[in-house]
Amino acid sequence: GAGVSQSPSNKVTEKGKDVELRCDPISGHTALYWYRQSLGQGLEFLIYFQGNSAPDKSGLPSDRFSAERTGGSVSTLTIQRTQQEDSAVYLCASSLLDEQFFGPGTRLTVL
């Protein structure tokens, strides 16, 4: 079956612009996760959804970051007024039980 998909695969933007990153989880997976991975670094947890609700948003790096999930499926991560330090790969994962399945990521470059 189809795995987790993310779009776009690559995004180059100018400092100060807003960007939206999309995640399509595996159908039926109730939980959805967003991580950030800088070059050569580990998985930085950002936020997760159980259904459409995000129990805790404290992992988001700043108030420029927001995320939503609608219909218990697609999720969007929005970064406003992008900064160069936002450049990273943004990974999405989904799960039904224990195992998390990762998407291919969106590589964001802020010039």
Added chain:
Amino acid sequence: GENVEQHPSTLSVQEGDSAVIKCTYSDSASNYFPWYKQELGKRPQLIIDIRSNVGEKKDQRIAVTLNKTAKHFSLHITETQPEDSAVYFCAANSYGGSQGNLIFGKGTKLSVKP
């Protein structure tokens, strides 16, 4: 909440040697421990997992051991090959925390020299 520590952060071995990566966890309620492999430029993928009702699990050249009393678990790769070069992440499940169901270690970069 759960905390997962992973060591070493980097590991270099000769082809054919064994590699061992160790993780410790803090929450005695954790009962699921997966290992993910992330090749350069790719997504993390599950390679093996273990539940707390067993002490060891093997899959060809890969094995995982779990010591519930000491709260640590390890990944063992035997007869390493260049294609084993990747970053490996351990994780432990967590209930009621702020990060969802899995807490990840910081990763180990394994380099296998031919």
